[in-house]
Amino acid sequence: xxxxxxxxxxxxxxxxxxxxxxxxxxxxxxxxxxxxxxxxxxxxxxxxxxxxxxxxxxxxxxxxxxxxxxxxxxxxxxxxxxxxxxxxxxxxxxxxxxxxxxxxxxxxxxxxxxxxxxxxxxxxxxxxxxxxxxxxxxxxxxxxxxxxxxxxxxxxxxxxxxxxxxxxxxxxxxxxxxxxxxxxxxxxxxxxxxxxxxxxxxxxxxxxxxxxxxxxxxxxxxxxxxxxxxxxxxxxxxxxxxxxxxxxxxx
Numbered sequence: 566x567x568x569x570x571x572x573x574x575x576x577x578x579x580x581x582x583x584x585x586x587x588x589x590x591x592x593x594x595x596x597x598x599x600x601x602x603x604x605x606x607x608x609x610x611x612x613x614x615x616x617x618x619x620x621x622x623x624x625x626x627x628x629x630x631x632x633x634x635x636x637x638x639x640x641x642x643x644x645x646x647x648x649x650x651x652x653x654x655x656x657x658x659x660x661x662x663x664x665x666x667x668x669x670x671x672x673x674x675x676x677x678x679x680x681x682x683x684x685x686x687x688x689x690x691x692x693x694x695x696x697x698x699x700x701x702x703x704x705x706x707x708x709x710x711x712x713x714x715x716x717x718x719x720x721x722x723x724x725x726x727x728x729x730x731x732x733x734x735x736x737x738x739x740x741x742x743x744x745x746x747x748x749x750x751x752x753x754x755x756x757x758x759x760x761x762x763x764x765x766x767x768x769x770x771x772x773x774x775x776x777x778x779x780x781x782x783x784x785x786x787x788x789x790x791x792x793x794x795x796x797x798x799x800x801x802x803x804x805x806x807x808x809x810x811x812x813x814x815x816x
Contacts, residue, residue: 670697739814
């Protein structure tokens, strides 16, 4: 597992709206301020970068294919999105499956601005899961799309275990990650440590300010997290979505 840093997101430099910390992980307040700035600059999903939208559209359609593979059912499938962000994937998923009962979660109400037009208020959960989720509602699928990077490994294992108890019979948890670490050799770790020292020095003197964004994990570390959470039927792979997104799921 290795730390990594960001200077911007969705074309918005962090120095334009917030205090940046090289040493502390971005907290819900950071994201709330970010979304305020995003909604000031962009008026709708179509204003977001086209490459990013194409990637998220492919990911959403891949999820829809997995859901359709469950076969015909008399009742609607129920799905929960953890950390929905700006909600573009969720919008595409509903376009693909209009009858889907989609529930969404975000730490802050700010990011829900556009998605509230499509999701009933009673299916929107604000706060940190699992505490903000109704314990008596169970889901056919729970997915986390590119949010794992900001969760410490011990917290991630506990979160997956807690979410596992909220799956309906035959349900699955899917994690989509844009922060896969291809290898974690000694030399690679040493080089990464030197890079962090240099980045830290540049940050402190104000030449290149960066936000501590989270952690990259290897495939083996992702499998370990799912095993710690109690899953024994685990599969993974890569998506042909332009970003080579890594996915791992447990039933």
